[in-house]
Amino acid sequence: MTDRIREFLRNRREDGPCVVVDLDVVRANYAAFARALPDTRVFYAVKANPAPEVLGVLAELGSCFDTASVAEIEMALAAGATPDRISFGNTIKKERDIARAFELGVRLFAVDAKAEVEKVARAAPGARIFCRILCDGAGAEWPLSRKFGCDPDMAADVLEHGHRLGLAAYGVSFHVGSQQKNVEAWDGALASAAAIFEECALRGLPLSLVNLGGGFPAKYLQDVPAAEAYGEAIFRALSRHFGNHLPETIIEPGRGMVGAAGMIEAEVVLISTKSDDDAMRWVYLDIGKFGGLAETMDEAIRYPIRTERDGDAVEPCVLAGPTCDSADVMYEKDPVLLPVSLAIGDKVLIEATGAYTTTYSAVAFNGFDPLRSYVI
């Protein structure tokens, strides 16, 4: 909660829930990453929050951009990034989207399978590819499935396949899992990356890049290590596995860049109990899982919630959204502590909601508007 956001909310004309993003926090986070990993280029993960103002500020600061679609590439370009500062980081791309990215000047593509390599070779001849490898994601709060990446043993084959088709086998990427709180999580993946570098070198394919991915956390309920701690641990792991031949590195922070910069203001619509002898209160807000808080799925991300009555006695409450969908319940297995004095019509502030909120919200589920966003 920054003074600028507080001031903005004091003056806004109420019109339902909204998120407010403070660009000063984005600037400070960018500076912290740049300081913590001085030899590493920052590729902001546009999907975390593609607001033009956020992209504009980051472009100006010198950030590069990790994009998931042609639309995100166009947004990064519109914000002032040159195409050499853009990576098409989605391993799942239609061939016509690869062609469009190539037309727009993008020359760096993620792959994790030979079939994807073939599409890139046809639609983006000569481009650089990096191969994403699987990583176990232990220590991360947002679930990491096996969806992206191939087994490290397969990476050299994938890259060599690209080389034979005229692409530049450029490097390796991985992702240690979103909201990763273990600063040592990069170590195992870097060991795998170093082995792939070695294998490729033996095949006459010297690699250059290690894409360290994202995973840098935002502070929600619990404290998280500072950017410096990540920088130091990653540098140690790089030295351990690559010795004096440090590769070119990039990181792709999304949540870590914008999460803490945003705050949602919502309203209490109803407080009730299910029966006279059930002590558990249900607190219903005008925002829920379908209005921007999709990351509460399985109660994965636990946002700090502030009210005007903080300091009063608290009790556990189930927190739910406003839609007619039974699944639109945010915290029930592990209820939230809210003031007993909380009342219908009260405002609540949901902190650290600058990432993965606006674009996650449903178009018009139950007739509710998507989450409004203000960038200040």
Add this chain to the structure above:
Amino acid sequence: MTDRIREFLRNRREDGPCVVVDLDVVRANYAAFARALPDTRVFYAVKANPAPEVLGVLAELGSCFDTASVAEIEMALAAGATPDRISFGNTIKKERDIARAFELGVRLFAVDAKAEVEKVARAAPGARIFCRILCDGAGAEWPLSRKFGCDPDMAADVLEHGHRLGLAAYGVSFHVGSQQKNVEAWDGALASAAAIFEECALRGLPLSLVNLGGGFPAKYLQDVPAAEAYGEAIFRALSRHFGNHLPETIIEPGRGMVGAAGMIEAEVVLISTKSDDDAMRWVYLDIGKFGGLAETMDEAIRYPIRTERDGDAVEPCVLAGPTCDSADVMYEKDPVLLPVSLAIGDKVLIEATGAYTTTYSAVAFNGFDPLRSYVI
């Protein structure tokens, strides 16, 4: 899959995934409900699919509308429904939204708590209220939480509270769980409803209405009972619990009305395996959990998937969406059987996707457009 949808898809200019809804199926479903429960009024659950064409056809056929928000009330009115055919069925309403609905002529409101009753009494003086009660949802495929409804023991108090504040205590509602395949599921809730009618009568508050809710299934992979079977079972249960004094009844079908009317056409973007010795194929489509298939959450709803290669040998595949989100995996615990011959670029048809798809889709997650919808 209807001939009209097949014909439409043959002629459309490709522009990414889309859902096509055939109004003939909606008409047939409406007629089936009207025939199965001739003395019951149909309140279509607008949230299932609020396309103006769908609402227009249903308004013309005489349907009433169950709405979740002021926006949905406005859509129903725009489609030609008079306000006396509209119920504000969300138990979680802002007082200003109740006031707006009242201004628009709506006089029927759902409640499940005294605090909600007080809002309705202030903002919609004299209106009719029905109290939603909890129901266990056994036999339903889409999870039913304790989010909506109060314990049946509390319902008479809630209704009496409304009466004292000048509202008309009008009835009881419940929901047996979405995609409910047990035609007997209404029995237990009707027993509770009858007990509440009795208790209210003793308090001098004769009730009129039993809102039987939704729950009527669409046919996905498995066969589901026909509307007649539901009609007969519900009529038997009504007679069992209300004897000769049958209450006025309404149903709120959503999925059962439009689910089977729609079909999504999507494209295979990538097929890969995670390693050379892993037999499990991953099939990535250009639509996923954030593009309209949110109900695949926890693999709850299993849509039938058709390809042009059906009939070829099949093998189990993990099915995932196109976004850079690890959670955007649809069927993994229980993979889908797809043809071994399936290839990148193939079209797949996802059947029975007329309900809870368009409005569930994210605004622009990863830069992807929301699901396109065509109503024919």
